[in-house]
Amino acid sequence: GDSVTQMEGPVTLSEEAFLTINCTYTATGYPSLFWYVQYPGEGLQLLLKATKADDKGSNKGFEATYRKETTSFHLEKGSVQVSDSAVYFCALSDGTSGSRLTFGEGTQLTVNP
Amino acid sequence: NAGVMQNPRHLVRRRGQEARLRCSPMKGHSHVYWYRQLPEEGLKFMVYLQKENIIDESGMPKERFSAEFPKEGPSILRIQQVVRGDSAAYFCASSPDQGAQETQYFGPGTRLLVL
Numbered sequence: 001g002d003s004v005t006q007m008e009g010p011v012t013l014s015e016e017a018f019l020t021i022n023c024t025y026t027a028t029g030y031p032s033l034f035w036y037v038q039y040p041g042e043g044l045q046l047l048l049k050a051t052k053a054d055d056k057g058s059n060k061g062f063e064a065t066y067r068k069e070t071t072s073f074h075l076e077k078g079s080v081q082v083s084d085s086a087v088y089f090c091a092l093s094d095g096t097s098g099s100r101l102t103f104g105e106g107t108q109l110t111v112n113p
Numbered sequence: 114n115a116g117v118m119q120n121p122r123h124l125v126r127r128r129g130q131e132a133r134l135r136c137s138p139m140k141g142h143s144h145v146y147w148y149r150q151l152p153e154e155g156l157k158f159m160v161y162l163q164k165e166n167i168i169d170e171s172g173m174p175k176e177r178f179s180a181e182f183p184k185e186g187p188s189i190l191r192i193q194q195v196v197r198g199d200s201a202a203y204f205c206a207s208s209p210d211q212g213a214q215e216t217q218y219f220g221p222g223t224r225l226l227v228l
Contacts (some may be wrong), residue, residue, distance in 0.1 A: 043219040046218070095214075097168065098168060099217055100158050101162055101206075103216060106154075
């Protein structure tokens with residue numbers, strides 16, 4: 001079955017540092033890939049997505065490229081802010097059950113001033 | 114355009130009681146998904162519904178859990194005879210259509226605590 005593996009957290013960075021959160025996946029067919037962000041006590045918000053190989057999703061300074069050859073979708077940001085502190089989830093949808101999502105375990109990011 | 118709404122936001126139940134969680138999808142969305150997030154874990158799919166139909170319930174526990182999405186009104190996730198292990202955050206999401214490319218929009222969640 002489908003699966004998503006994220007780098008283990010927590011990740012702690014200083015403000016303006018470079019961020020990478022690794023995500024790899026296993027899926028049948030050609031899934032779409034997503035990054036969601038969850039702030040404390042809230043639901044998930046879509047951060048970015050990519051629907052086919054070599055697509056780059058980007059939003060709010062974050063970006064991730066859909067790499068079919070390495071089955072990866074790593075999240076990057078060049079300069080993090082304190083307000084980026086949250087839990088980040090990588091997810092995929094293979095379309096076999098509506099738009100059902102398979103999630104990674106999540107990576108807690110803390111950015112210190 | 115209001116987002117996905119869930120209520121209650123917090124629910125406390127004693128063992129053996131019933132829990133009813135409600136979800137109103139975004140306007141125009143006819144596809145609803147429920148996910149469960151156990152403490153310190155990611156979200157796990159439970160069930161996928163369209164109006165009046167359960168399409169995929171492969172992630173639902175076989176006993177005590179049920180879901181519906183009636184023609185009128187919100188989707189309901191019902192947990193009978195709750196146990197401590199049911200304590201979790203339950204998230205509802207909706208999408209306007211089906212398919213791998215569709216974005217799901219999440220509600221704020223219901224945090225269930227079973228005493």
